[in-house]
Amino acid sequence: xxxxxxxxxxxxxxxxxxxxxxxxxxxxxxxxxxxxxxxxxxxxxxxxxxxxxxxxxxxxxxxxxxxxxxxxxxxxxxxxxxxxxxxxxxxxxxxxxxxxxxxxxxxxxxxxxxxxxxxxxxxxxxxxxxxxxxxxxxxxxxxxxxxxxxxxxxxxxxxxxxxxxxxxxxxxxxxxxxxxxxxxxxxxxxxxxxxxxxxxxxxxxxxxxxxxxxxxxxxxxxxxxxxxxxxxxxxxxxxxxxxxxxxxxxxxxxxxxxxxxxxxxxxxxxxxxxxxxxxxxxxxxxxxxxxxxxxxxxxxxxxxxxxxxxxxxxxxxxxxxxxxxxxxxxxxxxxxxxxxxxxxxxxxxxxxxxxxxxxxxxxxx
Amino acid sequence: xxxxxxxxxxxxxxxxxxxxxxxxxxxxxxxxxxxxxxxxxxxxxxxxxxxxxxxxxxxxxxxxxxxxxxxxxxxxxxxxxxxxxxxxxxxxxxxxxxxxxxxxxxxxxxxxxxxxxxxxxxxxxxxxxxxxxxxxxxxxxxxxxxxxxxxxxxxxxxxxxxxxxxxxxxxxxxxxxxxxxxxxxxxxxxxxxxxxxxxxxxxxxxxxxxxxxxxxxxxxxxxxxxxxxxxxxxxxxxxxxxxxxxxxxxx
Numbered sequence: 346x347x348x349x350x351x352x353x354x355x356x357x358x359x360x361x362x363x364x365x366x367x368x369x370x371x372x373x374x375x376x377x378x379x380x381x382x383x384x385x386x387x388x389x390x391x392x393x394x395x396x397x398x399x400x401x402x403x404x405x406x407x408x409x410x411x412x413x414x415x416x417x418x419x420x421x422x423x424x425x426x427x428x429x430x431x432x433x434x435x436x437x438x439x440x441x442x443x444x445x446x447x448x449x450x451x452x453x454x455x456x457x458x459x460x461x462x463x464x465x466x467x468x469x470x471x472x473x474x475x476x477x478x479x480x481x482x483x484x485x486x487x488x489x490x491x492x493x494x495x496x497x498x499x500x501x502x503x504x505x506x507x508x509x510x511x512x513x514x515x516x517x518x519x520x521x522x523x524x525x526x527x528x529x530x531x532x533x534x535x536x537x538x539x540x541x542x543x544x545x546x547x548x549x550x551x552x553x554x555x556x557x558x559x560x561x562x563x564x565x566x567x568x569x570x571x572x573x574x575x576x577x578x579x580x581x582x583x584x585x586x587x588x589x590x591x592x593x594x595x596x597x598x599x600x601x602x603x604x605x606x607x608x609x610x611x612x613x614x615x616x617x618x619x620x621x622x623x624x625x626x627x628x629x630x631x632x633x634x635x636x637x638x639x640x641x642x643x644x645x646x647x648x649x650x651x652x653x654x655x656x657x658x659x660x661x662x663x664x665x666x667x668x669x670x671x672x673x674x675x676x677x678x679x680x681x682x683x684x685x686x687x688x689x690x691x692x693x694x695x696x697x698x699x700x701x702x703x704x705x706x707x708x709x710x
Numbered sequence: 711x712x713x714x715x716x717x718x719x720x721x722x723x724x725x726x727x728x729x730x731x732x733x734x735x736x737x738x739x740x741x742x743x744x745x746x747x748x749x750x751x752x753x754x755x756x757x758x759x760x761x762x763x764x765x766x767x768x769x770x771x772x773x774x775x776x777x778x779x780x781x782x783x784x785x786x787x788x789x790x791x792x793x794x795x796x797x798x799x800x801x802x803x804x805x806x807x808x809x810x811x812x813x814x815x816x817x818x819x820x821x822x823x824x825x826x827x828x829x830x831x832x833x834x835x836x837x838x839x840x841x842x843x844x845x846x847x848x849x850x851x852x853x854x855x856x857x858x859x860x861x862x863x864x865x866x867x868x869x870x871x872x873x874x875x876x877x878x879x880x881x882x883x884x885x886x887x888x889x890x891x892x893x894x895x896x897x898x899x900x901x902x903x904x905x906x907x908x909x910x911x912x913x914x915x916x917x918x919x920x921x922x923x924x925x926x927x928x929x930x931x932x933x934x935x936x937x938x939x940x941x942x943x944x945x946x947x948x949x950x951x952x953x954x955x956x957x958x959x960x961x
Binding site: 376377395397398399401402403404405431432433434435436438447461462463464465467468471472474475478479482483484485486487489490493494497498501502505506508509516520527531534535559560563564566567569570571572577578579580581582587590591592593594595596597598599601602605606631634635636637638639640641642643644645646647648649650651652654655656657658659661662663667671675676679680681682683684686687690691693694 | 711712714715716718721724729732733739740744751771775780807810811812813815816823829830831832834835838846850853857860882887893895896897899900901905909913919922924926928932933935942946
């Protein structure tokens with residue numbers, strides 16, 4: 346009882362400290378080198394109708410802003426700025442009293458230009474909200490989930506650094522190796538260093554590898570017809586290995602999720618009925634997998650494809666037909682969903698088989 | 711044959727042979743969800759308001775994902791109610807957060823893709839961003855709601871005298887068991903897509919302050935965090951709906 350009470354207090358204190366940190370981020374302008382201002386007055390100047398060559402109607406509005414510098418040597422001085430925003434707001438936005446923004450260094454006799462909004466506060470706030478909800482609703486399970494996500498994020502960052510430091514490194518090869526570490530670390534945190542964890546890890550990796558190998562065979566048989574790598578975004582390295590690496594990492598979590606469920610159920614079954622045969626275990630594994638695969642494939646599909654919404658809309662509004670728009674924006678996400686779907690489905694028999702055989706082996710030994 | 715059609719065929723064969731009829735239905739649900747997603751983009755293109763469009767297609771996507779390929783009536787109905795409530799609550803969080811963050815549309819990193827395009831299309835990209843976040847989270851909400859409600863219907867079968875209050879507590883416990891793996895599914899699902907962006911940041915030596923104020927990074931990170939929040943909301947809501955429906959049936 347005492348223990349639980351203490352835990353509650355630790356949670357409350359952590360949540361409060363986090364809140365203070367968010368407040369700190371809202372007033373951290375002096376940590377920045379670039380000049381930051383806070384808007385003190387907004388004058389809406391004029392609104393102009395716009396029409397482009399595709400008959401899209403929009404309006405642009407000009408704002409005159411008065412703002413006060415929050416950092417640099419000129420801290421406290423006032424500047425005036427001009428901002429233009431549109432209804433669509435694809436690359437612009439309106440500013441309000443209290444908005445904090447980055448500007449160019451003020452030069453005498455010249456109006457500084459706006460470089461963009463300061464967004465770290467909202468990110469800090471949302472991080473705080475998510476972590477607080479995890480700790481308050483989920484307690485120990487929440488802190489473990491948080492730890493695993495945080496460690497994976499760090500690992501992700503390290504992996505990218507390793508990848509870029511190897512001059513001729515292949516992104517796909519490097520991230521395949523990293524994927525093994527990702528899976529091992531995550532499953533270790535969820536299950537501990539147990540036989541169950543080992544079996545789940547083998548099942549996850551075999552399912553994923555199987556899906557990737559099958560896709561590579563399909564790629565070579567079909568000569569990648571209909572694959573438009575030019576649709577990939579933010580490409581600074583070779584697109585094909587990048588696409589494969591993205592697919593691999595993207596499906597890893599879902600395959601782990603599913604393998605964990607299947608293997609855990611089979612272990613439970615074995616505990617309750619030690620005389621259960623390997624064949625029966627395999628069948629039960631399939632039954633568990635059958636009901637979770639549909640939702641899981643949909644989870645990844647929605648993540649991969651919904652993300653293309655803004656660019657797809659822009660293509661359609663720029664007079665492109667549905668076919669070209671689909672090809673340039675959505676087709677790669679769909680292929681990704683299909684490959685990871687294969688991984689999710691194939692992991693079911695693999696996990697069931699591996700678990701049924703390896704658990705049997707322990708009994709005989 | 712194109713790579714796409716061979717992969718579609720292979721996925722269908724795999725789902726059919728592993729999942730039987732249930733697998734085939736799950737495959738169909740994937741197709742319907744794609745059609746719904748494309749339909750909502752086309753409707754927004756024709757200047758229908760993005761938020762109501764997303765709200766309606768969102769509810770249909772949840773229904774398709776939850777009801778297709780699951781036979782148990784009681785637990786799927788609970789999951790559907792819970793998922794819809796979770797979506798509405800999430801919307802109430804998403805709308806103010808996105809208005810505050812202003813990360814709709816495109817950032818500096820997109821300028822190459824935007825070359826030669828007109829961005830003055832008269833549809834608010836902020837609202838489009840809200841739709842994107844909601845739609846990409848629906849799968850995870852549906853999955854979590856299903857996992858909890860089917861776990862609880864198992865408990866109802868084994869202990870028919872359980873109270874609604876106890877059922878709620880059990881629901882939270884099931885939630886604690888799935889939260890770790892579910893968040894990892896989301897983390898990897900989203901981070902797979904961010905790989906290119908992060909290689910860009912590291913390769914071009916962005917400073918930490920540049921990254922945390924970058925529009926594209928902000929949009930992506932906010933999307934991940936909101937999806938985490940969506941799943942976190944789903945747990946107590948599903949437990950409460952299951953407890954409430956159980957209590958109502960008992961009395």
